[in-house]
Amino acid sequence: MTTLTPLVHERDGHRLVAYDHGAHLAEWRVDGHPVVWLSPHAVLDGSAAIRGGVPLCFPWFGAGPEGDRSPSHGLVRTVSWHQDETDGEEVWAWTLSSEELDGETGAEHLEGPFDLRYAVSLLPRSAAGAFLRLELTVTNPSPVPLHVEAALHSYLAVADVRTVRVEGLDGAAYLDKVSGTRHVQDGDVTLHAETDRVYDTDAAAGLVVLDDGRALTVQPEGATQVVVWNPWETKAARMTDLPEDAWHRFVCVEAAATGCRGLVVQPLGSTRLACTIGVSTVSDGERLSAP
Numbered sequence: 431m432t433t434l435t436p437l438v439h440e441r442d443g444h445r446l447v448a449y450d451h452g453a454h455l456a457e458w459r460v461d462g463h464p465v466v467w468l469s470p471h472a473v474l475d476g477s478a479a480i481r482g483g484v485p486l487c488f489p490w491f492g493a494g495p496e497g498d499r500s501p502s503h504g505l506v507r508t509v510s511w512h513q514d515e516t517d518g519e520e521v522w523a524w525t526l527s528s529e530e531l532d533g534e535t536g537a538e539h540l541e542g543p544f545d546l547r548y549a550v551s552l553l554p555r556s557a558a559g560a561f562l563r564l565e566l567t568v569t570n571p572s573p574v575p576l577h578v579e580a581a582l583h584s585y586l587a588v589a590d591v592r593t594v595r596v597e598g599l600d601g602a603a604y605l606d607k608v609s610g611t612r613h614v615q616d617g618d619v620t621l622h623a624e625t626d627r628v629y630d631t632d633a634a635a636g637l638v639v640l641d642d643g644r645a646l647t648v649q650p651e652g653a654t655q656v657v658v659w660n661p662w663e664t665k666a667a668r669m670t671d672l673p674e675d676a677w678h679r680f681v682c683v684e685a686a687a688t689g690c691r692g693l694v695v696q697p698l699g700s701t702r703l704a705c706t707i708g709v710s711t712v713s714d715g716e717r718l719s720a721p
């Protein structure tokens with residue numbers, strides 16, 4: 431049994447923790463308060479995906495487009511990535527190529543070669559709040575287009591998921607994966623039961639999660655969908671890496687591109703899926719916007 435070595439970065443009121451395992455940003459705290467949430471029972475020995483933080487889902491999401499793939503969410507969140515030189519505001523950067531996945535469970539589902547680079551950056555703090563940027567770059571070294579699914583599966587820390595409001599999805603069509611039915615969002619999203627929805631929107635105007643005096647913002651780039659997930663009480667009770675009642679403490683709002691809205695990386699080209707997460711205090715309906 432190994433214990434994963436955490437990478438820790440502390441600066442200017444920020445505390446970030448990450449692991450090479452899955453290139454996984456596990457925690458982001460600002461002035462001591464969690465913004466990106468890590469389960470206290472997360473498995474940190476390399477034997478499983480880390481519950482919480484921002485799991486990187488690639489090259490498929492869930493069980494994949496036909497529902498027949500494992501491991502869940504692709505095979506890059508459970509392998510060790512290589513640290514790369516950082517640039518500008520990057521705190522960490524990692525690389526991984528498909529060749530290194532030979533022999534891993536699920537490698538038989540890879541549809542073509544790829545080279546990945548993933549970077550976590552902290553933007554300068556400002557009056558607007560604190561901002562963290564996550565950027566996945568997928569390069570296709572082959573002469574044929576590469577079709578993949580991807581998601582930045584951020585677990586946002588909230589006081590109570592039962593009272594949050596997610597703005598920015600009004601009017602978006604979505605698949606409710608719990609019931610298997612399709613709908614169109616009317617107004618803000620509030621959560622009252624197990625929620626697992628895939629919204630067909632690039633969310634270019636950004637998303638705001640309002641929670642107990644804080645505004646958490648999610649600004650996707652290169653996404654074609656947004657996933658909103660919380661397992662709620664019954665499903666959470668079956669998850670061994672979530673303590674009892676911990677499901678109150680997070681809502682996943684994920685920049686994604688799945689199914690027929692997946693990413694297409696042109697021959698010898700690159701595609702980017704990115705997301706900027708922000709936090710600020712709200713008063714009297716004030717909102718923040720990403721810089």
Ligand SMILES: O=P(O)(O)OC[C@H]1O[C@H](O)[C@H](O)[C@@H](O)[C@@H]1O
Pocket residue numbers: 479485492502503583607626627657658659682
């Ligand atoms: O337990 P995991 O494999 O990390 O997946 C956790 C969840 O991720 C996404 O939000 C999916 O839409 C859900 O269907 C899934 O249950």
